[in-house]
Amino acid sequence: MVFYISLILIGLFVLWGVFYPEHLSATANATFEFTISTFGWFYLLVTLGFLIFSLYIAFSKYGTIRLGDDDDEPEYSNISWFAMLFSAGMGIGLVFWGVAEPLSHYLVPPEGALGGTAQAARLAMRYSFFHWGLHPWAIYSVISLALAYFKFRKGYRGLISATFTPLLGDRVNGPIGKGIDILAILATVFGVATSLGLGTLQIGGGLNHLFHIPNVVWTQIIIIAAVTVLYLISATAGLDKGIKTISNINLLIAVGLMLFVLMTGPTSFIFDTFTSTLGGYLQNVVQMSLRLSPFTESTWIGTWTLFYWSWWIAWAPFVGMFIARVSKGRTIREFILGVLIIPSAFGFVWFSVFGATGLKLEIFDGAHLAEAVQRDVTSALFIMLEQLPLGTIIAGLATILIITFFVTSADSATFVLGMLSSKGALNPSAKVKLIWGVLQSTIAVVLLLSGGLNGLQTASIVAALPFALIMVFMCFSIQKALNDDYKQIRKKEKERLKKLEALLLREP
Template sequence: MNKLTTVFIISVILSILFISWGTISPESLDSTTSSLQSFLQVKFGWFYLLAASGFLIFAIYLIFSKYGRLRLGKETDVPEYNLITWFAMLFSAGMGIGLVFWGVAEPMFHYYDPPAGAASESDEAARLAFQYSFFHWGLHPWAIYTIVALALAFFKFRKGAPGLISAVFYPILGDRVYGPIGKIIDVIAVIATVFGVATSLGFGASQIGGGVSYLTGVENSFNTQFIIILIVTVLYMISASTGISKGIKYLSNTNIVLAILLMFFLLFAGPTNFIMDLFTSTLGSYVQNLPSMSLRMRPFEGSSWIQSWTIFYWAWWIAWAPFVGTFIARVSKGRTIREFVLGVLLVPTIFGGLWFSVFGGSAISLDMAGTGIYDIISNQGMEVALFAVLEQYPLGTIMSIIAILLISTFFITSADSATFVLGMQTTNGSMNPSTKIKLTWGVIQSSAAAVLLWSGGLGALQTASIIAAFPFAIIIIGMIISLIKAFKEEKVPPRSKKDESNTK
């Protein structure tokens, strides 16, 4: 077993205190965290918007700058994983459960409660529903992941630094990263990871319970969700014990196969022309309106829509960033910065847009036809949204079972990846944390998800993300400053002969 570090001990104690609080007094936990969430959303909503947009601008700058030619490792290093496996692993870790959970539910909610003052159930509401779904799951979240992953990979593989968040700050702090300041940075990253992943695991357990309830009539109660968490915890602990090149790799490839199977089934069983027209037009309006959506706060209208959706999402992605960033960094050695940023930004964004077009487009098309999909979601909860849509098509029950299996494998992959990341961050950056360390974090993650569901359901999951994200957003800003300083000290390799011939 890896030697117990200060970061491990402090992080475990803080996590256990939180879990104990939620177990002993769930009402107190819910009310306290809800008040803090409300304060952060109202007083610092602008900060989340500016920070996320700044991260995207910096990521785009790297694509076109000379630093894009730098390699994440030595100049002779080659990527450890092929492109397909690489995309599968980063996508499974970065979006998995959330995309399946919100694929139908979010466009439907925006359609009936649209932003920007559009009339409910109007054509304009439908257009905005998909535009904002693309926005919330597109370039901004992946830019957040990009910055954290890039910084970790650059310092780990090119500079030989430990795979710790604090190690990124060496150009700014020097040897002080090994002292109390560095420990505080790493503890914040660990706690943000615990809450960010617990949010996603809670959503996954809730949706699996919703699917089982929709198909069998078993009540989707906390007891049902708790049993699901227990079962999946055992499965992802088994996966975690096999190592990253076996369990996570194979599960990630399985996730992509199941996701594509489900998506293509609905694409061709549903209104295919409508879906593809929707995807094409929404992609255009998303790109066209990206700047205005990125900085939109509606100060004169007093609406809470932005706080409820956009700010929640930006906080969720920031809370997930230390986990997803560390994992993506781990599997990205040998790629150039330009290749890395383009891959992490564009491929998941386009796939996510297609996903929302297929699932959300099918749902709204059915609702317009009078099938009452929205009524089902309103009465039974957003957890059943996907299954309510699938049941409207041939082989609906079989597809619902496949969907439950997909959510379960995403659940296992996310939790498995997170146990590796938490183990790495609490063992001085070890690339192979011991199984006992990973299993310890596995139990804590699942316990945190269960406590959040117990104390306040889905609302508590959202609250935890927003609170955990605030301090880590500040850390990401520091990571950018440190990266820029490190880049300036690098000898950038010359352009390739092809590039040189193009400039003559």
């Protein structure tokens, strides 16, 4: 039922976009404006709440509970585990926005600052850290913890609905549970389509920069078609042969590219920027987390912070399911701190390297990167790389990195959508994965046709709202289940101690 209802709803959306793209665009924009103006406060509060909840669970008495049986060991090494987290979680986005976001904020900064000033540059870096740091990974950690715990510790099916068993009981197998799983699939499809659309725009920007191929809609459709074939081949290869291998390649290329820019770019400036921005981020994280602008007409928060929070929430079922799948055997404390801190730290370093280099070239070297961002946001990375030694070769390497990230994200998404629509099967059939692979690429095409980058952002914000509410109740469900589990563990420990005491008393 979940599979077919989801297919019908997504199919209707695709037909709407194909035959009435302008009507879809107008409706989506109106819904976007309503969602941002009415529920912006909700996005901010729940996202901060997920971060607080994650840290509470990690450092609580539940931290030593294992995601699996008590004697289970992690299935993947720490390096492979991190590579898969990073590639599935936000790989394309980091490459797309690494240079473009700080430069965009430098021109149009938040908090009423004047664009093109030193204060604007500081705020640009701080908000880039904020948008890609602890908050998104807290969203991922909540849902992946719930899925891994209920699947590997309790033996429930690997479905979003199964995480509500402590609250709903057997009703998770009825219409309520089916509705939760359908919402999870819809949020995942639109969240992933947003990322694939961004990746397509960036690949088009790279090809335009390297080979002067026009970055227009038909070029983007051809790119999506070509990359779809690649990730469908990878998807049918399975988790270990496909996703794991490409994820490790992604991480190697990404680290290599980052180290090259660090060494050949303004190294001291990058370290200075990292240090001061990290301090500013930690000092202002609560204030940024709750910042709205009810007394001004600014649309900055809706365009940036609320878009990101909703994008991460829309991605959460997919990324959470995938992280849960590769995290069996880890303790809750190890799992949450690993998911929160390691990818966030990598994101901070990434933005310091690429964002600070872009700002240095713009402010002190007259490279006019900000103008390029205003004309075409996809060109910023490649123009920045051109200012460095071997710029054309490195721009080509960056394009390859975006393609491999595209393949990994889409591959992981087809895997997860297959699980969600196959009663939680850990290894869904190739047929189901192929169907979802074609569908998510089709939706990315429809969104690009109906509104480009704005259409992608709008879709993710609208799709995320109902799922954000589901995640709030998921936190209550996790807390209840962990509390019951802890009581059982304590009870068994007391029984074991009583038996040990009895044996000691019997000894002469």
